[in-house]
Amino acid sequence: MRRRALRPVVVAVAGLTLGAPGPAAPDGAARVQFNSGARHARLDFQHTSGAFGRKYLPETTGSGCAFFDYDNDGWLDIFLVNSRRFPGQSGEPVYSALFRNTRDGKFRNVTREAGLAVEMYGIGVAAADYDNDGWTDLYVTAVGGSRLFRNLGNGRFADATEKAGARGPASFPTSAMFFDYDRDGHLDLVVANYVVWTIDTDLFCTLDGTSKSYCTPESYRGESPTLLRNRGDGTFEDVTRKAGIWSPTSKALGVALLDHDDDGWPDFALANDTEPNQLFRNNGDGTFTEVGTVAGMAFDERGVARAGMGIDAADYSGSGRTSLVIGNFSNEMIGLYHNEGNGLYVDDAPTSEVGRASLLTLAFGVFFFDYDLDGLFDIFAANGHVADDINTVQPAVTYAQPPHVFRNVDGRRFENVTAELGAALQQPVVGRGAANGDFDNDGDLDVLVNTNNGRAVLYRNDGGNRNRFIRVKTIGTQSNRDGIGARVAVTLPGGRTSWRLVHTGSSYGSQSDIALTFGLGPHHKAESIEVVWPSGQIDRIGEVVANQVVFVKEGEGLLAAKTLPRQGEKLEP
Numbered sequence: 001m002r003r004r005a006l007r008p009v010v011v012a013v014a015g016l017t018l019g020a021p022g023p024a025a026p027d028g029a030a031r032v033q034f035n036s037g038a039r040h041a042r043l044d045f046q047h048t049s050g051a052f053g054r055k056y057l058p059e060t061t062g063s064g065c066a067f068f069d070y071d072n073d074g075w076l077d078i079f080l081v082n083s084r085r086f087p088g089q090s091g092e093p094v095y096s097a098l099f100r101n102t103r104d105g106k107f108r109n110v111t112r113e114a115g116l117a118v119e120m121y122g123i124g125v126a127a128a129d130y131d132n133d134g135w136t137d138l139y140v141t142a143v144g145g146s147r148l149f150r151n152l153g154n155g156r157f158a159d160a161t162e163k164a165g166a167r168g169p170a171s172f173p174t175s176a177m178f179f180d181y182d183r184d185g186h187l188d189l190v191v192a193n194y195v196v197w198t199i200d201t202d203l204f205c206t207l208d209g210t211s212k213s214y215c216t217p218e219s220y221r222g223e224s225p226t227l228l229r230n231r232g233d234g235t236f237e238d239v240t241r242k243a244g245i246w247s248p249t250s251k252a253l254g255v256a257l258l259d260h261d262d263d264g265w266p267d268f269a270l271a272n273d274t275e276p277n278q279l280f281r282n283n284g285d286g287t288f289t290e291v292g293t294v295a296g297m298a299f300d301e302r303g304v305a306r307a308g309m310g311i312d313a314a315d316y317s318g319s320g321r322t323s324l325v326i327g328n329f330s331n332e333m334i335g336l337y338h339n340e341g342n343g344l345y346v347d348d349a350p351t352s353e354v355g356r357a358s359l360l361t362l363a364f365g366v367f368f369f370d371y372d373l374d375g376l377f378d379i380f381a382a383n384g385h386v387a388d389d390i391n392t393v394q395p396a397v398t399y400a401q402p403p404h405v406f407r408n409v410d411g412r413r414f415e416n417v418t419a420e421l422g423a424a425l426q427q428p429v430v431g432r433g434a435a436n437g438d439f440d441n442d443g444d445l446d447v448l449v450n451t452n453n454g455r456a457v458l459y460r461n462d463g464g465n466r467n468r469f470i471r472v473k474t475i476g477t478q479s480n481r482d483g484i485g486a487r488v489a490v491t492l493p494g495g496r497t498s499w500r501l502v503h504t505g506s507s508y509g510s511q512s513d514i515a516l517t518f519g520l521g522p523h524h525k526a527e528s529i530e531v532v533w534p535s536g537q538i539d540r541i542g543e544v545v546a547n548q549v550v551f552v553k554e555g556e557g558l559l560a561a562k563t564l565p566r567q568g569e570k571l572e573p
Helices: 353-357
Strands: 033-036 065-068 077-080 097-101 107-109 121-128 137-143 147-151 157-159 173-179 188-193 226-230 236-238 252-258 267-272 278-282 288-290 311-314 323-326 335-339 345-347 363-369 378-383 404-408 414-416 431-437 446-451 457-462 468-475 487-491 497-501 516-521 528-532 538-541 548-553 557-563
Touching: 065 121, 065 431, 065 446, 137 173, 188 252, 188 267, 252 323, 267 311, 311 363, 323 363, 353 404, 353 414, 378 431, 468 487, 468 528, 487 516, 497 516, 528 548, 538 548, 538 557
Parallel strands: 121 173, 173 252, 252 311, 363 431, 468 548
Antiparallel strands: 033 457, 065 077, 077 097, 097 107, 121 137, 137 147, 147 157, 173 188, 188 226, 226 236, 252 267, 267 278, 278 288, 311 323, 323 335, 335 345, 363 378, 378 404, 404 414, 431 446, 446 457, 468 516, 487 497, 487 528, 528 538, 548 557
């Protein structure tokens, strides 16, 4: 497609200084510490799996979480997905929870007043403005039927599921992702589905011939992913078969957005459990072609399908192409599929620290993020087994497991730095969904983890890192309001460019802040910012001083900017 470019836009607004360098900043990588912040932040949340001895399959999957700004005040709020008790259990109702950021490092539970106190066996969440009204809506996947909650803009949400036709046909949906696959300016929805399961069809599986155990996914039939097309009038239509993604053998737990072939049309990848991973290439005519096997990301290096959980996509090597990270089962290691540029992916994990360190752990939520703001995408993995008695069978494997943080050294090599980042990351948890975002507005990225049948964990990024950043928030006009699918590139002094797609989904059942944070290292400015929108519009901005949130509006370029001083540092206005 031919794309029309705008001349560079240079605008002076309050809080934005163009080109004025400050004092040199030291490398901050060694100073980063992640501290346990949930208790201090009053993030009081307990996940309920509903387990009561029946060994129902959903009890093992846990739930996701999201960082998003539901009230448009510039501070990230938190949504934590909860499950519920199964029929036959007694106890008070269990709800997912919305926590409003009170802008002082703390949160307040506003679930009831927001109209979100709804019982369901929740698994995942995606957040985006599906109706282009300027307010972020929520889609919550749930066993037995998902829910779409429309943000009314007054602090409340309304259940729009039936009116919008967004429930979906699957019995066991997991992760979900908003994206505009046909680039008509309206956000569509793809839902990853696991297996065909209900209480009535639950199977009896056993390891000892007597006691019931959790069945493996091989015991159940798979479920095709679902594609819901946004008609633009507040309703969706199921185009799964029409779009060519009908795949009843899929057993998907994670979904990620990428542009596999760099043609400007959004593709998506699925992490499947015991089935080959899938990569759906957008043909640009409303249909997709599945190319995962020929692309080399469907299997491990032996040609075996692994138990894929979470997934994310980013250009971690600086090649200009999107690569993939996939969380897998214990004894399988994380998959790190590098895009070689010829339509093929090669798994770098077996020959890297990523593979060695993750061999015995079971990774659910995984994502790329620049935790030390040095300009390279690092990896976070939330770990935790599905069997609470696994240690009796495999002494080297535990149920609760510490997370992993892999620091990107030079674009191809990663090092396991978890032990260097503080005591909080050494504590084992039964990790499931994971997301990142800057909840305290100090510039660096914090991490949120939902645990299975346990308490939510908030890892606050502290430690005096002096590296700098640019954060880009996109506002679409011809494209969807959130700018999802836009390619944002930030060029540093010296010419190195870092880029990423604005996206929802990724990880496992979770969503990170859709504003993109780019580390600048010690640099005091970005040489330029370029946004290529789904519509084909290109906006370019000249030099921008570091430590700012930059708002880019489609067709207008730089709309505004807001300074966020780093810890212990203030920039001159």
